Amino acid sequence: MAEYRLETPLSDDDVSQLKAGDIVYLNGTIYTARDAAHKRLVDLIEKGEPLPFDLQGAVIYFVGPTPPKPGEVIGSAGPTTSYRMDSYSPILIEHGLKGMIGKGKRNEAVREACKRYKAVYFGAVGGAGALLAQRIKAAKVIAYEELGPEAIRELVVEDFPVVVVNDIYGNDLYEEGRKRWARV
């Protein structure tokens, strides 16, 4: 289990060194998107139209924050459950996405895409929304404002703590962890 500090956008070299269970502190710009925004991004790709942000090396955070109080950068901002994005993630990975941050299991298609196109799936601690918000230094809506919490936001993060769940070698932290501790 190693620790890394990485700057976005991520390169093939960045993700190739990561193994399931490694702790990573992300720095730089990441983008938020949940179900509704993913659907729109995939629609744009299928129509061959430009996306609201550059997907090359990008990291998407599955989050729908609470509204900021006056003077705050962002409200509470922990990860949402990732499987709802499973049908959209492979096509985004194929088009350059390098990292996803969420919580919970991914399906076979996502894990295969991670292996084939070199991308990683990171887990952040669900339900730690107040704590994680401290690592977000700037936030602005860049697309789909009408979606409210589901709009796409550009976030600037500093040492945002995540764990590698699925690496490019087919390892899965959840499966390994459970196998190690199960007593049935």
Added chain:
Amino acid sequence: MRVIQYDEIVRAIRDMIIYSTTHLGEDMVRALEKAYQEEESEVSRAVLSQLLENARLAASETKPLCQDTGLAVYFVKVGEELRIEGGSLKEAIYEGTERGYREGYLRASTCDCFTRENLKERIGYNLPPVIYFDLVPGDRLEIEYAAKGGGSENASRARVLAPAQGIEGIKEFVKEVVSDAGPNACPPYTVGVGIGGTFDYAAVMSKHALYREVGSVNPDPELAALEEEWKEELNKLGIGAMGMGGTQTVLAVHIEVFEPGRMCHIASLPVAVNIQCHSARHAHITL
């Protein structure tokens, strides 16, 4: 007839929502601390320590513990000798909910099932809530509230078993649900189990079971024994905090049966399992 003012109810609900979504209950803090002490896996201990730190930070900044501030779900007991002045009870709960969520900078998470359009403009900010009313003797108004997140609700299940499957069958079903929830619904979990009544009522009881204080002992000794046994069994699954692997998957199992008589139809054995994430935000008020 005792009289309660509409505005008093609105204010009490608003305050309860803002407080409980930013301050983790003492029962949950104790349960997480105990899990932290007992967890053998290093990674899961690190997660539990972050959760406790998150709770301290949320309280000190009055910031939501989790960005999913849930649907508002209420169990309301209305005394038969009570009258509300200035508006209806249902309207007061709606207004208290809307004000709590809006003024507390909580998330509006209600949407149209079909179009997925957020309902904050058309119906109201995080409206409508889910409300179960019950008429009881007396002149008090008791309101139990939970902010129920989507992730843990998505992992919940109901099933009508065959009577022959018995208690062993119920246990196997509970294990299946928690095992399938795996890392997805933010473990360590509290597991609400509703047994008996009808298909729908088992689900209502499984939800209400989650409002009980975590760490409290079921007053029915038979159920208390099952809760302990099942908890131990579930902790053998190895899921751990946030699914990273570990010995602390479940903080508590809470069982509710249909009373009186632990009733169900002679042909059925309805069971529902409602999963509660570690960010269990519950509160109650009595007016």
